[in-house]
Amino acid sequence: MEKFDIDEMLAVLSARARANDDMLNISDIAELSAFEDAQEKDIAGLLELLGSEGTGFYCDIAPLDKKRIKKICETVADSCEDEKNACAGENTVKMYLEDISGLPLPDEGREKELRGLAAEGDPDAVSSLIESCMYLPVEAALRYLGRGMLYLDLVQEGNLAVMSAASEMPDPAVSFSAFCAFRIERLMRQLTDMPAQQDLKLPRGIAEELAEVMEQEKLLDKNMPEEEKAKAIAAALGIKEEKARQLLEKEKELSLNIKPEPEHDEEELPRQAEDVDSSESIMSKQVSEMLASLPEDEARVISMRFGLGGKKQMSVSEAAQAMGITEQQAAELEQQAMKHLGQ
Numbered sequence: 001m002e003k004f005d006i007d008e009m010l011a012v013l014s015a016r017a018r019a020n021d022d023m024l025n026i027s028d029i030a031e032l033s034a035f036e037d038a039q040e041k042d043i044a045g046l047l048e049l050l051g052s053e054g055t056g057f058y059c060d061i062a063p064l065d066k067k068r069i070k071k072i073c074e075t076v077a078d079s080c081e082d083e084k085n086a087c088a089g090e091n092t093v094k095m096y097l098e099d100i101s102g103l104p105l106p107d108e109g110r111e112k113e114l115r116g117l118a119a120e121g122d123p124d125a126v127s128s129l130i131e132s133c134m135y136l137p138v139e140a141a142l143r144y145l146g147r148g149m150l151y152l153d154l155v156q157e158g159n160l161a162v163m164s165a166a167s168e169m170p171d172p173a174v175s176f177s178a179f180c181a182f183r184i185e186r187l188m189r190q191l192t193d194m195p196a197q198q199d200l201k202l203p204r205g206i207a208e209e210l211a212e213v214m215e216q217e218k219l220l221d222k223n224m225p226e227e228e229k230a231k232a233i234a235a236a237l238g239i240k241e242e243k244a245r246q247l248l249e250k251e252k253e254l255s256l257n258i259k260p261e262p263e264h265d266e267e268e269l270p271r272q273a274e275d276v277d278s279s280e281s282i283m284s285k286q287v288s289e290m291l292a293s294l295p296e297d298e299a300r301v302i303s304m305r306f307g308l309g310g311k312k313q314m315s316v317s318e319a320a321q322a323m324g325i326t327e328q329q330a331a332e333l334e335q336q337a338m339k340h341l342g343q
């Protein structure tokens with residue numbers, strides 16, 4: 001992979017824009033996420049330079065009509081590993097897409113006006129910017145199906161990325177939708193390129209069984225023979241020994257795919273930790289302010305789903321269990337919350 005060079009990329013994109021009536025597709029910016037060394041400040045700077053040259057941006061995402069919603073649902077269902085999960089996933093996806101289908105698509109002229117108002121602190125403009133970009137995660141997540149995360153989980157992570165971008169008060173000179181397209185694509189690459197997820201897809205049921213096995217294994221002597229370990233775990237969990245052996249083997253497969261963290265200079269660690277703490281503190285404050293506008297149950301389910309406020313990130317199933325409601329109710333609360341944040 002070549003290194004990201006802002007001057008070189010400016011020349012390439014400017015030429016592409018001139019050949020297209022001074023317009024660029026926001027997907028051209030999203031593709032820059034492939035440059036691992038490209039920082040968000042570099043992309044913002046590049047967008048500002050392109051804007052100063054008179055380059056505009058457009059989005060060729062299709063509206064969410066019935067035909068498009070059906071196609072997305074079928075694609076998501078086809079990516080599921082079993083029929084039961086496919087049906088449940090398709091119904092939940094359909095419900096979410098129908099909820100946001102009335103939102104406007106990104107529009108260059110309207111966005112410029114909103115960016116100016118948002119920079120002045122207009123909360124309605126910030127909400128409108130979020131609303132106009134909620135289609136972006138819907139399309140981006142389709143490119144990362146079958147890589148270890150559920151479709152709607154990817155979409156909601158993308159929505160959170162849009163909200164955080166909006167809470168940072170957009171620069172009037174920078175295309176918000178193009179910047180969000182880059183941030184969403186970069187995030188989804190990171191979420192689905194984790195070593196343990198590159199080659200292995202785990203249905204939720206197996207993932208939960210593995211977690212139980214790993215908990216039991218911690219209680220056993222590390223030097224215990226594998227056969228005795230399988231018997232002990234089988235007895236503790238009430239499963240067959242063969243099942244316990246299979247799960248232990250699966251655990252080994254996962255551990256072999258996890259690469260050790262790179263070593264860091266000991267003197268660098270305190271400074272890096274301070275930088276992370278500072279950025280997390282700022283982001284936490286921004287997200288908390290946005291959650292405060294939600295009804296209590298919606299704010300609670302969003303906090304659980306995204307692990308906000310220092311809490312453990314939960315699946316829809318775990319959040320539903322913690323709140324004493326059904327999975328469908330939890331999913332509906334999450335979708336209502338995202339819709340409210342986009343109003």
